[in-house]
Amino acid sequence: MTISDETLMAYADGELDAAARAAVESAMQSDPQIEKRLARHRALRLKVQTAYAAELSEPIPERLLTAARGLSNQPRGNVVNLQEARAAAECSAPRAASRRPSWRSTGALAASLVVGVAVGFFMWGRSQSPLELGPGGALVARGPLARALSNQLASEQSPASAVRIEVSYLAKSGEYCRTFSLSGEASPSGLACRHGDEWRVETLGRGAAAGDSEYRTAGSELPAWILKSVEGQIVGEPLDQAGEKAARDRGWKSIAP
Amino acid sequence: MNTSETPQNVHEQIVTLLPRLRRFARNLTRNPHDADDVVQIALERALTRLDQWHRDARLDSWMFKIVRNAWIDELRSRTRRDKVFLAAEAGDNIGTDSMAREADLLSVQSAMARLPEDQREAVSLVLIEGLPYREAAEVLDVPIGTLTSRLARGREALQALLGTEGETP
Numbered sequence: 264m265t266i267s268d269e270t271l272m273a274y275a276d277g278e279l280d281a282a283a284r285a286a287v288e289s290a291m292q293s294d295p296q297i298e299k300r301l302a303r304h305r306a307l308r309l310k311v312q313t314a315y316a317a318e319l320s321e322p323i324p325e326r327l328l329t330a331a332r333g334l335s336n337q338p339r340g341n342v343v344n345l346q347e348a349r350a351a352a353e354c355s356a357p358r359a360a361s362r363r364p365s366w367r368s369t370g371a372l373a374a375s376l377v378v379g380v381a382v383g384f385f386m387w388g389r390s391q392s393p394l395e396l397g398p399g400g401a402l403v404a405r406g407p408l409a410r411a412l413s414n415q416l417a418s419e420q421s422p423a424s425a426v427r428i429e430v431s432y433l434a435k436s437g438e439y440c441r442t443f444s445l446s447g448e449a450s451p452s453g454l455a456c457r458h459g460d461e462w463r464v465e466t467l468g469r470g471a472a473a474g475d476s477e478y479r480t481a482g483s484e485l486p487a488w489i490l491k492s493v494e495g496q497i498v499g500e501p502l503d504q505a506g507e508k509a510a511r512d513r514g515w516k517s518i519a520p
Numbered sequence: 521m522n523t524s525e526t527p528q529n530v531h532e533q534i535v536t537l538l539p540r541l542r543r544f545a546r547n548l549t550r551n552p553h554d555a556d557d558v559v560q561i562a563l564e565r566a567l568t569r570l571d572q573w574h575r576d577a578r579l580d581s582w583m584f585k586i587v588r589n590a591w592i593d594e595l596r597s598r599t600r601r602d603k604v605f606l607a608a609e610a611g612d613n614i615g616t617d618s619m620a621r622e623a624d625l626l627s628v629q630s631a632m633a634r635l636p637e638d639q640r641e642a643v644s645l646v647l648i649e650g651l652p653y654r655e656a657a658e659v660l661d662v663p664i665g666t667l668t669s670r671l672a673r674g675r676e677a678l679q680a681l682l683g684t685e686g687e688t689p
Contacts (some may be wrong), residue, residue, distance in 0.1 A: 311628055315629075321542075330533060330567075332532075363537070
């Protein structure tokens with residue numbers, strides 16, 4: 264019996280009634296090919312869902328919460344296009360508007376936010392995202408990641424630690440930067456620089472441990488794309504044990520370039 | 521008006537839908553900034569029309585539809601204003617480059633962005649937002665057969681763009 268691809272798709276989506284399901288299942292018994300085709304549908308479904316799961320845990324902008332609750336003290340029922348919506352948002356809520364993350368100005372980083380949070384999401388859980396979109400659209404380390412960046416020395420870290428620091432160095436900007444990896448299967452890696460009192464995450468993505476050997480550099484745990492960023496920024500050599508400790512003890516205060 | 525739901529209650533239900541509404545809007549607009557603006561417009565419209573929502577209809581489907589209509593209106597007014605040139609349908613590019621080889625986590629998002637709009641909407645509502653076919657067809661205002669064929673084509677295109685990674689060994 265032939266089973267159409269649309270039927271298998273509907274099976275994978277849970278859309279078939281009991282009789283149609285039974286037909287697919289009995290066909291599967293006699294033809295292992297059908298099971299393979301079904302597995303393909305299921306795998307794609309899972310892959311797509313997984314890729315978008317993390318967006319659900321992003322913080323919701325205040326202006327949308329306000330709009331949803333109908334609390335706006337200046338009801339504007341006639342907004343018909345984005346220009347007006349933006350103008351209206353800016354005049355009715357200047358504070359919220361100015362704090363609104365500017366996705367456009369942070370293009371690439373904002374795009375990688377989704378990725379980074381996607382990978383981090385599964386290990387840290389919803390309540391404790393290691394990253395947050397700060398004022399001006401910068402991605403800022405939070406919670407355990409921020410603590411590890413501030414306190415953990417590359418030379419003295421427990422293998423059990425959820426965050427691993429690989430390299431610390433002084434960047435041309437005068438800021439201290441550190442590369443990090445998060446534990447867990449997806450093991451995202453990134454690069455954060457100390458800006459004021461915060462760690463700004465500048466690069467973020469899937470780490471080498473996730474299995475892409477083409478991204479791995481011989482003799483290094485760091486993915487090549489991070490190494491490239493480091494090479495572009497670094498002044499001199501990476502900090503050694505003593506240099507790292509000294510920088511930490513000074514609170515990673517930036518040094519004028 | 522749905523009598524068993526106090527307005528406050530509906531507002532709170534809408535608040536809990538916000539993450540999904542934003543996600544859907546991002547897939548529609550392919551631009552997070554536009555997405556939030558479209559969601560905001562949709563929220564304002566929805567709240568003035570709560571009396572049109574019936575209890576037997578799913579609130580999420582109803583809201584998805586309003587978000588989509590807000591985006592359609594926006595595209596129309598952009599065309600009228602002639603200020604924004606919409607990107608050529610990205611689906612035309614399918615198979616013309618080897619983006620999938622970047623094999624990064626973005627690949628699902630970038631593959632999605634390349635789907636023609638009708639397929640992207642279908643995949644978005646069914647695979648990502650988890651709507652039953654019937655609800656998704658209703659949001660898109662198409663017969664269910666149209667929805668399933670768009671969904672099937674969208675899936676095929678995604679498989680092609682994502683390479684064999686999605687397959688189980």
